[in-house]
Amino acid sequence: MKRTWRIPKPGAIAIAAAIGLAAHAPAQAQETFRIGVVSFLSGQAAESFGIPAVNAAKLLVETFNAGQAPAPYDKKGFGGMTIEAIYVDEAGGATKQVQELKNLYDREKVDAVLGYVSSGDCLAVAPAAEEMKRFLILFDCGTPRIFEERSYEYVFRTASHAAMDNVSLGRYLKANNIPVETINYINQDYAWGHDSQKDFELTMKQLYPEAKTQQDLRPKFGAGQYGTEISALLSRPATITHSSLWGGDLQAFILQAAPRGVMKRSQLVLSAADHVLPGLGDKMPDGVILGARGAYGLMSPESPLNDWWFSLYEKRYDVYPVQAAYRMAQAMLGLKQAAEKAMADNGGRKPNSEQLAAALKGSQWQSPGGLIRMVNGNGHQAIQETAIGRTKYNPEKKRVDLVDIMRFPAECVNPPPDMKSEDWINSGFKGAKC
Amino acid sequence: MSELALSARGLMKSFGAVVAARDVNIEIPVGQRVSLIGSNGAGKTTFVNMVTGYLRPDAGTIHFDGRDIVGLGPRRITRLGVARSFQIPQLALDMTALDNMLVAAACAEGEPSFWQPARSPARRSRAMALLERFALAEHAQRRVAELPGGVRKLLDIAMALTGRPKLLLLDEPTSGVSVQEKFPMMDTIVGALAGESVTVLFVEHDMEIVTRYADRVVAFYSGEIIADDPPEAVLADEQVRRYVTGDAVRAEA
């Protein structure tokens, strides 16, 4: 951060800022397309989701503007318009996010906002954008509630919600007919953990009606110390242990659980864990079953588009892209396609929020992680295929590979448009195509 | 014998091994001006603290206005009409002298109002009047932190008097005041009290002060009353000479 030296004069910042926006606000009306990208740049979620996502966004903005992305994404910028991105930290709570969202639209005059990892933030900003009638893409957050509780005109989510993650986990166990008599749970004590635990439990009720829940542990978010929980897991080992832990918490849990043999006594199944593999390396025990919230990273499908993306990202950041990066990529690609379609419909002129929304609604596009289709939530909620695999350390490459990968088509693990995910699971996955 | 302002019977108080009050009995008729003397640790201030509810006696009764006040806290006792000043003046250092007086007036109201302005002209003039009686008018607008010790002492007493107490206890009003200042100061205090029908009990080390201003002197020694008579008699008393004044004078020097 070269600019930190300016900080001691907050007044100056405000003034400089004021001048700055006075200068640019009207100027780039036509030839540039401004996007606001919001994700965690500080706090627990920065390392695992926020920063990979922002890195992906930066990389793609460059590549798009240089017109170096493969067809059909090879037009410069968005249909010739140079992309200009503003990055905002998602840390600080929903209040701050709504405020920043309004600032982005009104003060920074952005044409679209992509972002939000936290479900709480998504729930908060969605109505705000809708009310302002401004175009918003939620790229990552998990809760199904967003489009199940109400419908939106201007808000989209370009990735499947969290129900898919746990349904596919259950299906993987069933498909590999892994016997399950008892289940232990360890999930963070906040909505993500609660919902994941519930989704998996309901799924298992359908697939393994006789399986019994034993321990249902709820360590607090950011606990860091799992000694006590691990003892609890060991004192009543279950056939499988389910967890939706992520980021630092998951890494700490694995570092502390592996030496104590949790993974030896019980099959560990993780709903969203691929992002910890590059870091953990050989500290990740073999045979752990995990998902990536999509067909991402080492489980991404073979395709020229994916090869391009995988190597592009790996070259730039010398670590391969994982879920957050993929999810940002599919959001950016979806926006690019929508923007260019809307532009065409608009006679080559820059589209407004309505036109962008119209273009994205119900559309579908190829992404590194597979085909994205905006079919749920009345054309506003994407469904996508996903994959589950098993960890196996690869000494030559010095990285954790994923083996026994099994793919699940979108309709197999996502609820149909007319059903809430929870009802769908309870209905025994009515109409699921596997 | 006229009605009693204060009567203490069989007061006992000890801190661990130290006995601060052993069977203390005092009866003080309304309007009298009594001085408590005794060397440091003799039990004077302990007595004051028991009367004002700061300390609870281990045994004995304290009647004020014919009512037993043992077990009541300082606030309740103050509300009954007992006020005190402090050896170290207890003031709001960061406020002006006038504001301190207004605080005293505000507290005297019991359940202070949430909306009546504390600095209304009426209140100010009442406070100023009292300040003038203590010759403090010139300091009214100065912050207490900047005022000299003697002035703080007077202010401390003026605040105590604001609530129109029936009984006023002064804890060493002239301690830490220079020899030249002490008589003018006592004159000011006595002058200020003149108007009020208030019984005064003051702890004092200085025998000249005692002889000049007290109607009656009560001498303490290691928690016991060893003499209780008009000044001359007490100061003539053998024990007092041995245990109090002699030591006292040296202790003070």
Next chain:
Amino acid sequence: MHATTVRTVLAGGLVVALLLAAGLAMPDWLLFLATMAISHGVVSLGVVVMMRAGVVSFGQGFVFAAGGYAAALVANQWGVGDALLLLLAGGVAAVVLSLPFAPLLARYRGIFFAMLTLAISMVLYGILLKSVALGGSDGFNVGRPTLFGASIDGRANFVLYGIAVVVVGLLAIATRIYGDSVRGLVSLAIRENELRVEYLGASVRRAIAANYLIAAFLGGVGGALTLLALGHIDPMFSYWTTSGEFVFVAILAGHHSVLAVFVASFIVEVVRSFSNLYFPSTWQLAMGVFLLVVIRFLPRGLGSLWADRRPRAAPAVEAVAMKEAVR
């Protein structure tokens, strides 16, 4: 009515009128920012009310959340839409929830008061986090309120700003009147010398409890106001960092001026908003430095720039000595 009171009311009314006028000229983002500054400022105003009696609450998030959730539930469960009713509900709920704690907390001072209030707010945070019915940590959304039965859509930003200015303006005026009142002066004296206040016949605990409840009402209204403007609520309302910001604004403002609280609140919102945008990955650093600069160079707060006529505070030693005497 007393002269001072009249003066306060007139001055307050003038400020409110000016702010309303200014609102007409503000862009939406500024309107929203100002609304936030006001709705957070009124919570800090509560902290200031407590500060005047020498105690600081690190748990105002408790009443902030109480007010917010109360208003949200009243709106969603009972379908009450009127903004003013919801604000009232928020304030009342916060007071009711604080009532049991008031006598307990009145026994504590300094760091212990701060930490106990913090503990209370964190327990509420935990409860909210776990209450699935309330959306857990994700919280839930509330639709736009109405005003006197009329929909406010379209001009929502301005109307909400207006409501904030008027309602909080009234509360601020009331607070100022309280500050100048007999009881207000007693509070100030408690901050300086508790013991003497008791010896003058006033109840310190009752005074502190009263301030705590007043602060609770202000905080509750602030929470409800934030909810209305935001349309969303979640347990972060009760998190300790939220409470920390209220204290920060209170310290920044100092306890000499009511207006200063809102100026401070506004400055903080602006600094946060711009540093967040212009230094996305070092905005915490910016806030921290800003905080330090303020505490260092405005020891008695912004308000001391205009409202505090008196010279510097007594030297620390003296203050300490007094505190000792008070114990």
Next chain:
Amino acid sequence: MLALTILIDGVVYASWLFIVALGLTLVFGVLKILNIAHGSFYAVGAYATASFVGWFGALGLAPEWSLLAMVLAAIAVAALLAPLVERGLLRAFYGRDEVLLVLVTYALFLILEDVTKLIWGATPYYVSDPYMLFGTVEFGLLSYVGYDFMLVAMAIVCGIGVWWGLNRTRTGKIVLAVIHSDEIASSMGVNVSRIYRFAFMFGIFLAALAGALTAPMVSVQPGLSVGVIVVSFAVVIIGGLGSIEGAAIGALIVGLARALAVHTWPAAELFSIYVAMAAVLVFRPEGLFQRLQARKI
């Protein structure tokens, strides 16, 4: 059996808590500052350990040496940061209101959050080799990592060390005098500001050491600091601010309460700490080991 498990888990967690809280309570005792940034120094300690262990590894030293690396890291953090913060920042605020000082350290916390990010970036560091140095201990169904018991030992060493240092050494006695009343101490010719510097540096050392000892069990990355702040506050408040034995008891109470919750009623884990804290404060307003100052008028 369950009771024993709860006891062990509780004690292990308590030991970790104690090491974290010890420095906090010491700094408060001497400087009267409730240091929110204590959590940040803990985090910096963890990061420094990551770097040091990395360098030791680069030098080809055996994993055993990483223990030394931890201590060195903690020392380095204390030696570099403490004077900077104490001289450059805190000194300006001595004598100011306790609560204001809390806010100062809150600002410091915000700053250090970003500074650590600027220095070490956001990618996680792993220093898990030391974690396996002490092998594992089979225990019925359970197996524990020897490192956990090493933590218990460390906690005892730190506790006894500090207690001995305070009560049996000259400097310690002076520190105690300052804890009792810095005015009296200075009037007796004690160089109080030197004691402040010393105590603060030692407090930071303990915070950094706690971070160093934790680093092997976690992935070192942003957000490490927040987790420990409130919990270590709870410990010292329960024990009584500025009291060593209090911190120990507070840590045990919190540790056991949490272990009990996790094993018998997992849903209540979140509250266990605050409930313990509130409960203690209601009955002992000043904490368990806080000597009440004698009132004098």
